[in-house]
Amino acid sequence: MTSPLETHPVWQLGPVPLSMPVLVTWGLMLVLAGGSWLLTRRLALRPGRAQAAMELVVEAVEQQIRETMRVEPRPYLALIGTFFLFVLTANWSSLIPGIEPPTASIETDAALALIVFVAVILYGLRVRGWRGYLGSFLYPNIIMLPLNLIENFTRTFALMVRLFGNVMSGVFVIGIVLSLVGFLVPVPLMALELLTGAVQAYIFSVLAMVFIGGAVEGEGGNARERKDA
Template identity: 55%
Template structure:
């Protein structure tokens, strides 16, 4: 069994002096991208007002994502739908790709969760600036008072880092456990663990997407002008 903490390049591209390694996680990601994009393209070409089963599933997914975004942010879901929904879909498919024999999930290697966490980190900045401007976004670090600026800046890094570690640790550990059990026991013994890994993968995808939405919403809300809470007289 390969060390899951060790990324092995499948092939190299570019000149020998400046060759770029293409890891297996990248290739699997391309495959996942191809499946998702081709499926979406095929589905979007046949959209009708009277939906087919596949279209109904897609609409259910979109409606569920919208509802989750609305529940978390209370705002219109359209600006966040593609980002949060794609993160959820990609992580879910990537986690479940461990069911394909010989495929190691991209999220079981450190680079992919790190890339996802970095994207979330950047998206928090982008959405925060878009919601309250640069000044508003930066003022959000001074809440509740300027003393908290270093801690808030550190928190903005550590929470993305925690997302990276959480996703990587859960998926990697699942793959690792299944691999160890599979190497020690019979062929059917890892199946319950694989089922559990499916559940873990779905939960991790949901957690990653929801946490992203929460962090983005927090940044957007902190960037908006703060008003004193109104007390309604009954």
């Protein structure tokens, strides 16, 4: 058994080493994008079951953004929705024999956390401007500036580690049990891993919303709550 904390290249594309998480991610991208293209080719005002399910997902994500960030969800829908769908499908890809979920590698989780980190800054600057966004680090007073700066990094790091730890541990445990007791015993653990994967996708998306919402909170209801406080 290889260490779950290390990623090894499985293919070399010129100078670029391609690891298994990258290849699986490409496969997931193909499935997600291709499936989306196939399913959204013939959308109708009277939806079928597949269209209704897709609309349900989109509406649920929008509703979650609206409730969590207290803003109009349209600008954040693609990013948050992609986080949720990608993390969910990545976590559930472990059901395919021989496939290790990309989210079980620290690089993938770091990439996601890095995108969230950058998105927080970009959305904060776009919505509140330089002064408004940088001024948010002084809240509630200037003494909190170091803590707020450190918090930006630590929460991103925690976001990465949380997802990595949960998914990797599940994969690791299933691998150990499978190597020890045989073929069917890990099945309940795999079912539990399904639930864990969905919960982790939800948690990652909600935390991304919370972080981005904290950066743009002058736009919506959080600002009012702040004034009331």
